[in-house]
Amino acid sequence: MPPRFDIIAIGDAIVDVIATCDDAFLAAHGLPKGSMQLLDTEAAARLYAAMGSAQETSGGSAANSMAGIAAMGGRAAFIGQVADDQLGAIFRHDMEALGVDFDTPPIDPALGKPTGRCLILVTPDAQRTMNTCPGASHELGGATLDEARIADSAILYLEGYLWGPEKPRAAMLRAIEVAHGASREIAFTLSESVCIAGRREGFNRMIADGGIDLLFANEHEVLQLTGDSSLGQAIATLSAKVPTLVVTRGADGAMAFANGEGVEVAAAPVERVVDTTGAGDLFAAGFLAARARGHDLARCLHTGATAAAEIISHFGARPEADLKSLVQL
């Protein structure tokens, strides 16, 4: 019997709060353009008060990827922690409306951890600078995992943002055991937060032990994780450790390495880049959706590039166009 889901993801369950700003605003608030930082409740309140009128949409990196996979016709499931509050209800609604299986019970808002949000500032050059107040999202625990769902999914996809805090990291490690026990493939998307000292060692040990079958990373993260100074060297180091390595390079396209071979794809053309939020998430969605159908690396890369091009041509990180007919899997 084929597994119930093509892909099940564990990631931040977050509502995006998107506003435009100029470069001076980023500078005044000490926010490096294109970066992601974690904010505590007070810092988030201060930044929110200073930023412009916003638009809210459900977000979260791996959650965006699952939304994309469902939009492409894939069978996607998501595990992430929201609180029992208005933003949590919005997140749950959007997942279900998109056809993503989402069954993680919410936590009590009285615990003081409301549903997480990400304050996203988009500059006129379409770059997004993300400021995440994770809230409930980092309270995901191993006890909440639906292990039967994980065992019944062809690919387990893990989001690096959750590798930082101890509780969800432990949950992800348990999920890896469950998935490997059921002979499933484990995919992991790096984030800078995985690559900082302390966490880096644990992560490198895990990939050395064969914990990850498929690793997504951008150029910057590959360099940070390996500590190498050239991209070529860093790719050589990493691809010796993971069966499949996928490196995204923004406007320069993407590359994949497996079994000693490398494949490269150019970025798909976009009429006007409006907002790069979600580019990496939708790239991963396209790659994984194609992989779940058994396509080769070139087709997986191409599908990822097509999905990423759709998402950066409009505001927000959830697909608007008919992705299913765009990618034709």
Add this chain to the structure above:
Amino acid sequence: MPPRFDIIAIGDAIVDVIATCDDAFLAAHGLPKGSMQLLDTEAAARLYAAMGSAQETSGGSAANSMAGIAAMGGRAAFIGQVADDQLGAIFRHDMEALGVDFDTPPIDPALGKPTGRCLILVTPDAQRTMNTCPGASHELGGATLDEARIADSAILYLEGYLWGPEKPRAAMLRAIEVAHGASREIAFTLSESVCIAGRREGFNRMIADGGIDLLFANEHEVLQLTGDSSLGQAIATLSAKVPTLVVTRGADGAMAFANGEGVEVAAAPVERVVDTTGAGDLFAAGFLAARARGHDLARCLHTGATAAAEIISHFGARPEADLKSLVQL
């Protein structure tokens, strides 16, 4: 000394939840296209569960108008009731971020009246069908009114949607007394809910008593309020009762009548109509912003048409383009 605000509005304080749908969805849920209906909590939950993935932005008819006036450089204030919850915080943030003075204290969410929301379904022909769950919004009471602010605003603008429920209607009647006592102008925007039997008589009595100086209505509402069968007759009936009558006609433009004279303007050209949500709100915003600067009817109509054209060229009811330089007041 000039008044502190050009315009102060009383209206629904609501967060819009916008999703696309097809005509069959509207038919299946018995929703007449282009209409507005009030939903109780259960009906709203049912419709929300059935509708697609959504985008949230602050809304409310008169609140949208005040956002537009601030974007055009006018001094705008807003009075409306939210609850002390996440959607209420979003509404407040967006008002303040747009430069609209908003000082109405929130009500306790334990009262069971959360911040109101409007489920807006946009069909491929850009028509919006609105399903409002008013929540806290209809709990606005006279005691909450900041009468000093009302007296210190050149124009008091009242939203017809609040004429239905008794509590906010009483608050609006008190606000009219305060504004007239300070020799301010009273503007009112009709909504179908003002025009239904029972409410219609009270409203007609109020305008007969000189309660309204400036009335906004669309063609449909003018016919409903007067009970006349031809638009010409209805306009003649109404314009005899209010010093200034403004009638909006969608793609056919708008007309204004004052002192026995009529002025007409065509709709401003739009490359592609994406979503008509907010067209009437932004029309009123442009008209009022120009009027507060002492412009004549033709200029007021023209400014309204320009602002309406901006809002229907994108998703959502809050301005995105630089309205200030568009209207050049």
